[in-house]
Amino acid sequence: MMNKLTDKAKEVAKELLEKKEVNLVLGWEKGTFEDKTAPLFMKKPEDVEKLIINEFCVNSLSSYMLHYKTHSGKIALFVKGCDSRGIVRLIQDKQFTRDKVYLIGVPCSGMKELNENGELVDSAKCDGCTHPNPIVYDVMIGEEVQPKNPEDRYKVLQEDLEKAIGDRWDSWTKEYDKCIRCYACQRICPACNCRQCIFVDQSQQWIERRVDETENATYSLIRAYHIAGRCVECGECERVCPVGLPIMKLNKRIAKDIEDLFGSYEAGVELDQKSPLGDFKYEDPEEFM
Amino acid sequence: MINKTWTESVNPLYPIVCEVTKIIDETPDVKTFHVTSANGKPFAPMPGQLGMLSMLNVGEAMFSVTSQGEGHLEFAIKRVGMLTDALHEIEVGQKLAVRGPYGNGFPIDMMKGKDLLFIGGGIGLAPLRSLINYCVDNRDDFGKLHVVYGARTPADLCFKDDLFEYWPKQRDFQVDVTVDKGDDEWKGNVGFVPAFLEKLNPSPEGKINITCGPPIMIKFVLQSLAKMGYNDEDIVTTLEMRMKCGVGKCGRCNIGSCYVCLDGPVFTLAQMNKMPNEY
Amino acid sequence: MKSINKQKLADVLNEWSKSHAVMAPIEEGNITSFIKWEEGKVVKLDKNSDIPVKSVFFPQTEELYEYKVEKDNMEIIEATPINEELVVFGIRPCDLKSLEMLDDLFLTRGYIDPYYKAKKDNAVIVSYLCGKPCRTCFCESMGIDYQKAEGADIAMYQDGENFGFVAQTQKGEALLETIASLTEENDIKLPEKQEFILKADTEGLADKLAAMFEHPIWDSAYEKCIGCGACTYLCPTCHCFDINSHSRSCGTGFKTRCWDSCMFPDYTLMAGGHNPRPTRKERFRNRFLHKLQQFPERYGKIACVGCGRCISKCPVNVDITDIISQLKEVDINDQQDMDRVG
Numbered sequence: 042m043m044n045k046l047t048d049k050a051k052e053v054a055k056e057l058l059e060k061k062e063v064n065l066v067l068g069w070e071k072g073t074f075e076d077k078t079a080p081l082f083m084k085k086p087e088d089v090e091k092l093i094i095n096e097f098c099v100n101s102l103s104s105y106m107l108h109y110k111t112h113s114g115k116i117a118l119f120v121k122g123c124d125s126r127g128i129v130r131l132i133q134d135k136q137f138t139r140d141k142v143y144l145i146g147v148p149c150s151g152m153k154e155l156n157e158n159g160e161l162v163d164s165a166k167c168d169g170c171t172h173p174n175p176i177v178y179d180v181m182i183g184e185e186v187q188p189k190n191p192e193d194r195y196k197v198l199q200e201d202l203e204k205a206i207g208d209r210w211d212s213w214t215k216e217y218d219k220c221i222r223c224y225a226c227q228r229i230c231p232a233c234n235c236r237q238c239i240f241v242d243q244s245q246q247w248i249e250r251r252v253d254e255t256e257n258a259t260y261s262l263i264r265a266y267h268i269a270g271r272c273v274e275c276g277e278c279e280r281v282c283p284v285g286l287p288i289m290k291l292n293k294r295i296a297k298d299i300e301d302l303f304g305s306y307e308a309g310v311e312l313d314q315k316s317p318l319g320d321f322k323y324e325d326p327e328e329f330m
Numbered sequence: 331m332i333n334k335t336w337t338e339s340v341n342p343l344y345p346i347v348c349e350v351t352k353i354i355d356e357t358p359d360v361k362t363f364h365v366t367s368a369n370g371k372p373f374a375p376m377p378g379q380l381g382m383l384s385m386l387n388v389g390e391a392m393f394s395v396t397s398q399g400e401g402h403l404e405f406a407i408k409r410v411g412m413l414t415d416a417l418h419e420i421e422v423g424q425k426l427a428v429r430g431p432y433g434n435g436f437p438i439d440m441m442k443g444k445d446l447l448f449i450g451g452g453i454g455l456a457p458l459r460s461l462i463n464y465c466v467d468n469r470d471d472f473g474k475l476h477v478v479y480g481a482r483t484p485a486d487l488c489f490k491d492d493l494f495e496y497w498p499k500q501r502d503f504q505v506d507v508t509v510d511k512g513d514d515e516w517k518g519n520v521g522f523v524p525a526f527l528e529k530l531n532p533s534p535e536g537k538i539n540i541t542c543g544p545p546i547m548i549k550f551v552l553q554s555l556a557k558m559g560y561n562d563e564d565i566v567t568t569l570e571m572r573m574k575c576g577v578g579k580c581g582r583c584n585i586g587s588c589y590v591c592l593d594g595p596v597f598t599l600a601q602m603n604k605m606p607n608e609y
Numbered sequence: 610m611k612s613i614n615k616q617k618l619a620d621v622l623n624e625w626s627k628s629h630a631v632m633a634p635i636e637e638g639n640i641t642s643f644i645k646w647e648e649g650k651v652v653k654l655d656k657n658s659d660i661p662v663k664s665v666f667f668p669q670t671e672e673l674y675e676y677k678v679e680k681d682n683m684e685i686i687e688a689t690p691i692n693e694e695l696v697v698f699g700i701r702p703c704d705l706k707s708l709e710m711l712d713d714l715f716l717t718r719g720y721i722d723p724y725y726k727a728k729k730d731n732a733v734i735v736s737y738l739c740g741k742p743c744r745t746c747f748c749e750s751m752g753i754d755y756q757k758a759e760g761a762d763i764a765m766y767q768d769g770e771n772f773g774f775v776a777q778t779q780k781g782e783a784l785l786e787t788i789a790s791l792t793e794e795n796d797i798k799l800p801e802k803q804e805f806i807l808k809a810d811t812e813g814l815a816d817k818l819a820a821m822f823e824h825p826i827w828d829s830a831y832e833k834c835i836g837c838g839a840c841t842y843l844c845p846t847c848h849c850f851d852i853n854s855h856s857r858s859c860g861t862g863f864k865t866r867c868w869d870s871c872m873f874p875d876y877t878l879m880a881g882g883h884n885p886r887p888t889r890k891e892r893f894r895n896r897f898l899h900k901l902q903q904f905p906e907r908y909g910k911i912a913c914v915g916c917g918r919c920i921s922k923c924p925v926n927v928d929i930t931d932i933i934s935q936l937k938e939v940d941i942n943d944q945q946d947m948d949r950v951g
Contacts, residue, residue: 072926073807074744079926080833100925104835108889219640221660221669223870225837225924242875244412246389249853250867251670281924283839284640284659342720343673343852343866347683386676386683386864387856391880411880425683427676545883572879574852575866577720581849582869582876584895585885586822587903592718606822608885608895 046094046147049182050119053145055089057117063143067105067118069098076155080105094119094182099152099164101277103127103231110137118142121149123166125175126273126309127231134271136234139177139312146178148186166276166289169193176310194274195297197290217257219284222250226278226288232268232308240264265291270299270318273309302326342577345384345427348372351402353422356488357481359409360453361418362396365428370401372428377438377461378568378596381405381430382576388416392432392573392591394457396489403428406456406488432576432591436461436540436566437598444538445473449551451523451543452481455488457568457595458542462492466500475500476532480508480523480547484516506530524550527558534560541567552599565599569609585609610766611785611792612773622646624788625696629733632665633698634658643697654699654737654767657746657916661845662704663711665697666728673724673852673864688863695732696784699765702755703748703914705736707845709760713908714848724866733784736761740769740800745917747807747930753914756799766797773797807920809933811901811911818902820941822894830932831893833925838870840919840927841896846904846912849876871896897932 054066070081070091078097083089101124109116120128125144132139150173152164171191175181201209224241227233239247240260248256274296278288300306303317303325317325352364365372365383375381375395383405384390391413397404409418420426438461446465450458458477465472477497481487487507498505508519508526519526524547539560541551548567555565571583571590578592586605588594597605613621622631631646636653642660646652675686700708712729715722736758742748748755758764762781766773773795776782785792841847851869856862869876872892878884886892904912913929920928 073920073928073931077926079928082829082832216638219638221838221842221868223838223842224873225835225839228835228837229924237874241873243851244875244878246412246853249855249865250851250869251853251855251865252867253670277924281835281837281839283843283922285638341723343722344687345685347685385678386685386854387678387860387862389854390852414880423681425678425681427683427685570879571885572877575850577722578718579715579720579722579848580851580866580869581871581899582851584899584903586898587906606898608822608891 046183047092050094050145050147051089051092053180053182054083054092054117055086057143058083058086058089063115063117065109065112065114065116066145067102067116068092069094069100069102069119072097076153076161094147096151096153098147099154099166099280101127101229101231101275103131104229104234104277106131106142107136107231107234110141115141115143117145119145119147120175120178121147122170122172122174122176123149123273123275123277125177126172127275127277129176129309129312130231130271130273131234132312133309133314133316134232134234144175144178144180146175146181148175148181148183149173150186151189164280166280169196171274171307172310177312195293197287198294198297201290201294214254214258216286217261218254220252220257220261220286221284222252222257222260223283225281225283226286227264229277229281230268231273231275232271233264261286261288261291265295268292269295270306270316271308272296274307342429343575345382345390345429346372348426348428350420350422350424350426353420356406356490357486360406360486360488361409362404362406362489363417363426364399364402364404365426366402367428371398372403373431374398375403375431375460376435377464378433378436378457379431379460380433380573380576380591380595381428382432382573383407383417384427384429385413385416385420386427389413390427392576394460394568394595395431396456396459397463398460406453406459408453429576432573433595434593436596438464441538442471443473445536446475447532447537447539448475448477448479449523449527449539449541449543450477450479451547451551452486453488454541454543454547455479456542458540459489459492461540462497466497466503469501473536474502474504476504476506478506478508478523478527478530478532480510480521480526482510484509484513522550523547524554527551528554531558534558534564537564539565541565562599562603566596567599567602568595569597569602570595571609610773610775610794610796611789612766612771612795612797613788613792614771615767617791618652618772619648620791621788622652622698623648624791625698625784628787629694629696631696631698643699646698652699656743657701657703657918658699659843659918659922661707661843661916661918662697662700663707663845663848665695666708666725666732667711667715667848667850670865670867671724673866675861675863676854678856678860678862693731695728696735697732698735699737700734700761701737701739701916702753702758703746703751703916704845705734705758705761706748706751706753706914707916708734710846710904710908710910710912710914711848713910717908733763733780734761735763735765735774735781735784737765738767738799740767741803742805743917744806745921746915747805747809747917748915749805750807750809750811750930751911751913751915756802766799768797768799771795771797807917807930809915809930810937811933814933814936815902815905815911817939817941818898818936819906821936821939822898824939826935826939827890827894830897830935831890834872834889834893834927835925836872836874836889836892837924838868838872839922839924841870841872842868843918843922845914845916845918846900871899897929900929901933901936 578589
């Protein structure tokens, strides 16, 4: 379905580069295998030949903007629904202004991947997607699509919510035994946009490079709290994790708690919205007063 | 977790506990520490070698041994970060953990019988001092000795006793000092080290040049030396990289395929020209 | 050779467990790594492990020594020696080759790392010969025959139903003696070798790279890298480590060493603020030059065994075989090519 968009995408990207409206276009190109893609950095009109749009374009290109925010001139990037929420996140966090980016919107009918047995399955991160269409865009290629199962946004929490709290802690720490602290989750997350992450930066030794229960819990829980209310639920963190940690479970649990406390909320769906944790309304609950 | 046979071999990652026996305030941000162990000198380094000083509950870092006596080692430490802040707070009698010696040291054999020109800037005099004092202790093995040294202000000059008292009294030993910015009492030269060097214009004939200092000073000094006709093989300097293990295993301090802690920190300019520009 | 039906593997491991700690690739929570085998655990041999075998001899986190710090006193306490005899079981030829490189690094050049040596000397290496390559494997391009176990104490053959053990050293023979009653005499044949999908031509690469430090190819190769440490942590030959102290408020603590990655931004950051590798470009270039040029220059081997873990796990599909083929295309005798703006 999405493959037909490739030609239109190439047209748009080529025109932008030829007219010198932007000097860099971020997209996707074929990866090592048919079912993999890699981010593509197009600087000259000829580079556009490598561009593809298909159901394997799972990488979000939004967080690359953190490396290019001081790049001179405008930058264009292809964004799916979740990717555009990442861009909204970065603009709301004042990393750059809306006019720095030219967004080429790609409505997404869901990403796919090959599982262990070589079968084509839906990507885990697309389950429960509420915004397959880009939230902000300058031009849209392709027709808007309907979200497949938005009511499943919190489906992944079901199993844990049925467990007793003590069991939940045990199963969490056992899962996080696997964490090797590669910080891939922090590097890819658009909400993790601190110039120097207190965990990666070792000069203050908030945590060390050691891997054990305390350090892993500290890192994962504090990161979840730091992005609370700002996580756009794009699922990239869980996708990039080399050991398959259930990072989105933690983020979605916090998102659900925020909805329970402050009312219906989704991060990164409107450029002008404020995060419940960064704003105050008279109706906010005040159990502590 | 170690093997039963471990204690038979030297474990290079294992420090020994030492005591600080003297602390000298060289400048507002540099202190020299005299360190000794239960058996006298913690180790016997060659000039230019390094030791890893550790405040066990803070961290450890590599410092050059600036001098040694019969039963002690001296480290000159500039206050730049978390560990050096903590080091500057300790008092005489307190303990430190030390391990070493690491690094290749200065190529003494190449220097025997030659005239030596030492060019230092700021704290860069610290590694040079180990070599200078070695030359003074073995005076007959070396030709004329000439020290050209500069710091930002007169207060920032390190090892003032050596510069103005001890070294000028040695045979055939010339000391020239400059500061970037003088004060009311300073009567010596005012100007940057590279310009001062060109003004002094020491002849390159039969001379080995050893230079240590901040990267920007080294860059201009090397340009000046080239102008004055020095060969790359006759110029020796030290390179600095962040070091952790000190024995060429942890991979951190590599410049190209050299490990600074093992193959360095002393390199000739001819060697450096073959290394990638990543330091 | 001595063979068993694959159903009997647990019996063999059980027997070995009586006198050794058996480390084998075991899956826990979807990730396979070399952990201690116990009755009931299932050894996963159908694919290569996710975490390489270096984690047995060079663990992610390892205690170096303990210390006690008081106002006027400082005490260093040796870590308690653990004299454990190990059987490391199920190492594929790629990981086996990586152990050779780690031996070169930790056991040569003046200093011998006692922590690594202690474990390596006490280990019996049982290698598992592969039936066929996975799509991300390219060990053949790195000079490894996946049906030979060079350097192992025991080579393990498999044909789908049975395992066969061949001792290659005295240590291996001694270990096989202990399971003599469980085995039969039978020759187990490995399946026919198959084609690799991924290939990399590394001939002359190390010498070529020595002149390519400033080549413009590095200006674009690094762009998609996000700078996480996944490739380095999962690479069987990556060996960089950090040394940390962990202190409790009462003044006691311990020094540990743990894996570190040259891809992290503060890897070469010095106390005064100077960082020789300030951006992803320098760190990316350093990683590939270290593996393909610097390690060969120092130890005579390319520090890549073609296991393909970095390719399958990299979130942005940085592919070392692709980098190698790009580097191969560069003509260092063509000045225009060397000056090409990327």
